[in-house]
Amino acid sequence: MAEVQNKRVILKHQLSGIMKETDFEIVVGSVKLGVGDASNAVLVKNLYLSCDPYQRTILTTPGSPVPGFGVGKVVSSSHPGFEQGDLVWGMTSWEEYSLIIEPKLLFKVEHADMPLSFYTGLLGMPGFTSYIGFFETGAPKKGETVYVSAASGAVGQLVGQFAKLHGCYVVGSAGSKEKVDILKEKFGFDDAFNYKEEPDLDAAIKRCLPDGIDIYFENVGGKMLDAVLPNMKIGGRIVVCGMISQYNLDSHEGVRNLMHLILKSIRMEGFRVLDHTHLHPKFLEMVIPHIKEGRITYLEDFAEGLENGPAALVGLFHGHNVGKQVVVVSRE
Numbered sequence: 560m561a562e563v564q565n566k567r568v569i570l571k572h573q574l575s576g577i578m579k580e581t582d583f584e585i586v587v588g589s590v591k592l593g594v595g596d597a598s599n600a601v602l603v604k605n606l607y608l609s610c611d612p613y614q615r616t617i618l619t620t621p622g623s624p625v626p627g628f629g630v631g632k633v634v635s636s637s638h639p640g641f642e643q644g645d646l647v648w649g650m651t652s653w654e655e656y657s658l659i660i661e662p663k664l665l666f667k668v669e670h671a672d673m674p675l676s677f678y679t680g681l682l683g684m685p686g687f688t689s690y691i692g693f694f695e696t697g698a699p700k701k702g703e704t705v706y707v708s709a710a711s712g713a714v715g716q717l718v719g720q721f722a723k724l725h726g727c728y729v730v731g732s733a734g735s736k737e738k739v740d741i742l743k744e745k746f747g748f749d750d751a752f753n754y755k756e757e758p759d760l761d762a763a764i765k766r767c768l769p770d771g772i773d774i775y776f777e778n779v780g781g782k783m784l785d786a787v788l789p790n791m792k793i794g795g796r797i798v799v800c801g802m803i804s805q806y807n808l809d810s811h812e813g814v815r816n817l818m819h820l821i822l823k824s825i826r827m828e829g830f831r832v833l834d835h836t837h838l839h840p841k842f843l844e845m846v847i848p849h850i851k852e853g854r855i856t857y858l859e860d861f862a863e864g865l866e867n868g869p870a871a872l873v874g875l876f877h878g879h880n881v882g883k884q885v886v887v888v889s890r891e
């Protein structure tokens with residue numbers, strides 16, 4: 560069986576505090592271009608890898624390649640659901656080739672006419688997260704007010720566009736002027752603010768949403784959640800998608816304003832997108848016509864080469880990404 564080089568991004572040691580590029584190393588090994596005796600295994604050549612905030616919370620095994628979502632091409636398979644040449648997306652590892660023994664979270668690319676990298680973002684896990692969080696958990700109604708934090712990222716940019724298509728008034732926050740301009744000019748948010756330049760988050764929210772918030776799409780947690788709670792309307796919903804401001808902290812920040820949940824009959828509900836995979840086809844059915852007919856746009860931020868993966872992943876926690884952060888392993 561032929562053998563080729565396999566470059567990998569390895570977690571060097573247990574993480575502590577803020578993740579750094581030096582927590583990772585690039586090693587070069589080799590891989591046999593076949594699944595061998597393994598039954599139900601798939602050997603995938605990774606093409607695009609996805610940088611996602613949750614990876615900070617699952618990076619627990621030093622010496623192993625970084626686990627994560629990606630898009631690739633099947634090189635060899637003993638699994639009845641996949642054959643050589645299939646384009647696939649799902650759970651893989653940060654290396655040139657991955658032998659996936661139990662491909663439970665591996666799916667065929669159904670719409671190969673779309674850019675393949677979209678399966679790391681718009682059509683893959685983050686885009687699907689926007690759909691489940693906004694429509695299933697948020698239960699939006701036309702005319703409602705929606706506030707999205709980390710609004711220019713992989714999930715947030717799509718939540719804002721879904722909310723506009725649904726007839727809502729949408730405000731987003733992000734961490735730079737460039738991102739705020741993108742929210743308003745590219746994604747059609749009604750208003751937006753740079754939370755890093757607001758000395759008083761409560762005042763910033765009141766300025767943009769003087770009558771209050773019906774749906775808060777929570778991506779960051781911490782101080783932002785505390786500022787949002789008093790600004791919620793009666794019967795509001797807080798969709799707890801993520802809390803990126805907490806992932807690098809050894810001890811999580813507290814929340815002071817939870818009493819507003821009672822005073823205003825607010826429903827605050829978390830969700831895990833992977834509990835809803837049966838709805839992914841329905842999501843694609845809804846989103847693809849919007850993309851093809853130009854009603855939805857998607858911004859991607861490409862880091863070229865596996866070597867640049869650690870910096871791209873770490874950069875998520877400093878707001879370096881503008882749009883969905885993708886690592887390009889190979890474009891073929």
Ligand SMILES: NC(=O)c1ccc[n+]([C@@H]2O[C@H](COP(=O)([O-])OP(=O)(O)OC[C@H]3O[C@@H](n4cnc5c(N)ncnc54)[C@H](OP(=O)(O)O)[C@@H]3O)[C@@H](O)[C@H]2O)c1
Pocket residue numbers: 610611612613684685688709710711712713714715732733734735738778779799800801802803804805830831832833875876877878879880882883884
């Ligand atoms: N529930 C689920 O199943 C599920 C699935 C996928 C994702 N998520 C969650 O969804 C959220 C968004 O994920 P994503 O993939 O779309 O990431 P992303 O927004 O593309 O990237 C992360 C962004 O978060 C912002 N950020 C970083 N540190 C921050 C801090 N301390 N305070 C405030 N903002 C901070 C940065 O943007 P700024 O420049 O704006 O600061 C950064 O660009 C994350 O919390 C993630 O864990 C949940």
